[in-house]
Amino acid sequence: MAYDLEEQEKIEELKAWWRRWGNFIIVTTTLALVVIAALRGWDAYQQAQARKAGLAYNQVLTAVRAGEAQKVRELAALVREDYPRTVYASFAAFAAAKFYVERGDRAAAREALAWVAENGRGELKAIARVRLAQVLLDEQAYDEALKVLDGDHPKAFEAQFAAARGDIYAVQGKREEARRAYQAALAATPPGERTQRELLQFKLDGLGEA
Numbered sequence: 001m002a003y004d005l006e007e008q009e010k011i012e013e014l015k016a017w018w019r020r021w022g023n024f025i026i027v028t029t030t031l032a033l034v035v036i037a038a039l040r041g042w043d044a045y046q047q048a049q050a051r052k053a054g055l056a057y058n059q060v061l062t063a064v065r066a067g068e069a070q071k072v073r074e075l076a077a078l079v080r081e082d083y084p085r086t087v088y089a090s091f092a093a094f095a096a097a098k099f100y101v102e103r104g105d106r107a108a109a110r111e112a113l114a115w116v117a118e119n120g121r122g123e124l125k126a127i128a129r130v131r132l133a134q135v136l137l138d139e140q141a142y143d144e145a146l147k148v149l150d151g152d153h154p155k156a157f158e159a160q161f162a163a164a165r166g167d168i169y170a171v172q173g174k175r176e177e178a179r180r181a182y183q184a185a186l187a188a189t190p191p192g193e194r195t196q197r198e199l200l201q202f203k204l205d206g207l208g209e210a
Helices: 004-067 069-082 087-102 104-118 122-140 142-151 155-172 175-188 195-207
Strands: none
Touching: 004 087, 004 155, 069 087, 087 104, 087 122, 087 155, 104 122, 104 175, 122 155, 142 155, 155 175, 155 195, 175 195
16 A cells, blocks of 8 residues: 555656646757757758759859850859859859950959859868959059958968969069068978979079079
8 A cells, every 4th residue: 555655656746747847848849859850951951052053063164165155154153143152152153263364354253253252161262362363463453462362361371372462562573572472472381392382482583682
């Protein structure tokens, strides 16, 4: 009899505990399941977007190889507009920019690279800034090119940014500024990158004596 009474007390305690916490547990569990389902749905959506963006990017490359300027412009814009959060949007812009530069359309190249510099991810933004500065250098827009190179950038790109500044200063005839920039680029270039180091040293030597 004592055993039955003890069991009954435990049951009553359990009922009381459930009355107190049951709704909270049900709501919390339901929310957790909803969040998990949403995350899985978002992952599936992102994967689908990435696949579509990859196909669109391949179309850009096909148009580039075929030399179809109008298609390059339209398809690259399509990737940027429809899939801006994917890396393929930046890749398409890079491919289009190279295409434009080779055909002398620097304005279009500048626009494509500026988009990546503004909207790209991580290192892609840094690459775009260096390439955009080179395009602006070709256009003799020196101040604008230097402005593009201002500000923070990944440490891994220190050599590229410094070398780009050196090129701008050298063309402007600012030898001392160019020298300091090339020296900074050389210091940031790993010893194993012999070709790049030799190129920087060649540029330094071309400035003459300090």
